[in-house]
Amino acid sequence: MFDAIQVRQDFPILSRLVHGQPLVYLDNAATSQKPNQVIDAISEYYRQHNANVHRGVHLLGDESTRLFHQSRRTIAAFFGAHPEELIIVRNTTEALNQVVYSWADQHLAEGQVILTTELEHHSNLVPWQQLALRKNMRLLHVPVLSDGQLDFLAFDKLLEDNEIALFVCSHVSNTLGTRNPIQQLSEQLKRTYPDAKVVIDGAQAAPHIPVDFEQLPVDFYAVSAHKMLGPMGIGGLLVKRELLAEFSPFLFGGGMINEVRLHEASWADDIEDRFTAGTPDVAGLVGWAAACEYLTQLGMKSVEEYDQVLVRATVEKLVQLPEVELVGITQDRELHKRVGAVSFLYKGVHAHDVGQILDSEGVAVRTGHHCTMPLHRKFGWPATVRVSFQVYNTLEEVDKLVAALDKVKQVFRL
Numbered sequence: 001m002f003d004a005i006q007v008r009q010d011f012p013i014l015s016r017l018v019h020g021q022p023l024v025y026l027d028n029a030a031t032s033q034k035p036n037q038v039i040d041a042i043s044e045y046y047r048q049h050n051a052n053v054h055r056g057v058h059l060l061g062d063e064s065t066r067l068f069h070q071s072r073r074t075i076a077a078f079f080g081a082h083p084e085e086l087i088i089v090r091n092t093t094e095a096l097n098q099v100v101y102s103w104a105d106q107h108l109a110e111g112q113v114i115l116t117t118e119l120e121h122h123s124n125l126v127p128w129q130q131l132a133l134r135k136n137m138r139l140l141h142v143p144v145l146s147d148g149q150l151d152f153l154a155f156d157k158l159l160e161d162n163e164i165a166l167f168v169c170s171h172v173s174n175t176l177g178t179r180n181p182i183q184q185l186s187e188q189l190k191r192t193y194p195d196a197k198v199v200i201d202g203a204q205a206a207p208h209i210p211v212d213f214e215q216l217p218v219d220f221y222a223v224s225a226h227k228m229l230g231p232m233g234i235g236g237l238l239v240k241r242e243l244l245a246e247f248s249p250f251l252f253g254g255g256m257i258n259e260v261r262l263h264e265a266s267w268a269d270d271i272e273d274r275f276t277a278g279t280p281d282v283a284g285l286v287g288w289a290a291a292c293e294y295l296t297q298l299g300m301k302s303v304e305e306y307d308q309v310l311v312r313a314t315v316e317k318l319v320q321l322p323e324v325e326l327v328g329i330t331q332d333r334e335l336h337k338r339v340g341a342v343s344f345l346y347k348g349v350h351a352h353d354v355g356q357i358l359d360s361e362g363v364a365v366r367t368g369h370h371c372t373m374p375l376h377r378k379f380g381w382p383a384t385v386r387v388s389f390q391v392y393n394t395l396e397e398v399d400k401l402v403a404a405l406d407k408v409k410q411v412f413r414l
C-alpha cells in the first residue's frame with residue numbers, strides 16, 4: 001500500500017491552516033483536493049499549448065488536439081472503456097441527464113417502468129422523475145433498509161411484479177457509503193428482462209474502487225472528475241459500444257457535424273466528435289487524465305484497501321462514542337460494504353452545529369441531507385454529519401476528528 005504521508009506532499013492545500021489549525025479535510029465526497037500533478041498539467045496546458053482543437057492548421061492547434069485525444073484515451077483506459085465509449089460532459093449530473101435526452105427519450109415509452117432506489121443522490125433521481133412525468137412512465141424504488149443496504153427481497157419482488165425497462169442505481173451511496181452489488185443486480189435484471197438497460201451513477205465509486213466498464217453488465221456509467229482528484233467542470237458518461245448507434249446527440253452546433261445546409265445537417269461519423277458540440281474543456285480533460293494517471297500510479301486496488309482502513313478505523317472509533325449514532329450501518333459492521341463515507345447523528349445537537357464546531361478545530365466535514373432528501377426523510381434524520389475520505393487522509397486525522405467531536409460535548413455541556 002502507498003504511504004499517505006508521502007501522498008500528502010503532492011497536495012499543496014493540505015499544508016494551509018484553517019482557523020489557525022492544520023486542515024483536516026474530510027469532505028471528499030463533495031469534492032476532492034487536487035495534487036500538484038493535476039494543477040501543473042492544467043497550468044502547463046494554458047502556458048504552453050492553448051489553442052482550439054481540430055480547427056487549427058498551426059502547431060498549437062495540433063498540440064491541443066493531440067492532448068485532447070491522448071487525455072480521452074487515458075481516461076477511457078482508466079475505466080476499462082474504449083475511447084469511443086467516453087462522452088465528455090461537465091459532471092455526473094450532466095451525464096445522467098444526457099442518458100435521458102440522448103437515449104431514454106427516444107427508446108422508452110409511456111407506461112414502461114423505471115426502477116431506481118431510495119438512496120439515490122438527487123442528480124440520479126430528479127432527471128428520472130422528470131422523464132417519467134413527461135412520458136407518463138412509472139418510477140419505482142427499491143427500498144433501503146436501516147442497515148444501509150438495499151432490500152434485495154423487495155428487488156426480487158419488484159422484478160417479479162413489473163416489467164422493468166430501465167434500472168438506475170448508484171454504485172456507492174454518497175450518504176451512507178453503501179457499496180451496491182451492481183454486478184449481481186444488473187445480471188439478475190438482464191436475466192429476467194434481456195432488453196432492459198442499466199444506468200449506474202459512479203460518482204462515489206470512481207474515486208475509491210477499480211471500475212472496469214467492459215466487465216460490468218451495465219449500459220451507462222456516469223462519473224465526475226472533481227471527486228477523483230481531477231478538476232471541477234468535467235466528467236464523463238460511459239456508453240457501451242453496442243448502444244452508441246442508438247444514442248443521439250442532444251447538443252448541436254460546431255464540432256459535431258458532418259455537413260450543414262441551410263435547412264438540415266448530418267452528424268460526424270466519428271463518435272468522439274459527434275458528442276462534442278462546441279469547444280471542449282481541453283485543459284479540464286488534461287487535468288482529469290493527470291488525475292487518472294496519479295490514481296493508477298497509487299494503484300486502484302491499494303486506493304480501495306486504504307479507504308477500507310480509514311472507514312474501519314472511523315467506524316470503530318465512532319461506535320465507542322455514546323453521543324454518536326452512526327446511520328446505515330450493518331449490525332455485524334460488514335465494513336467492506338461501505339466505501340468512502342461514514343455519516344452520523346450527534347445526540348441532542350443539530351448536525352450544522354456539530355459541523356461548525358468541527359470547523360473551528362480545523363476539521364472540514366459536510367452536514368445536511370447531502371442531496372439525499374428522500375433517504376433522510378425515510379429515516380427521520382433532520383440532517384446528518386458526513387465524513388468522507390481520500391488517499392491523503394490519515395489515521396491521525398481520524399483521531400483529530402474524534403478529539404474535535406469531544407469539543408462538541410464540551411460546548412454543549414453534554
Ligand SMILES: Cc1ncc(COP(=O)(O)O)c(C=O)c1O
Nearest residue numbers: 091092093121123174201203224
Ligand atoms: C452519488 C452522487 N451522484 C451524483 C452526484 C453529482 O455529482 P456532480 O455534482 O459532480 O454532478 C454526486 C455528488 O455529490 C454524488 O455523490
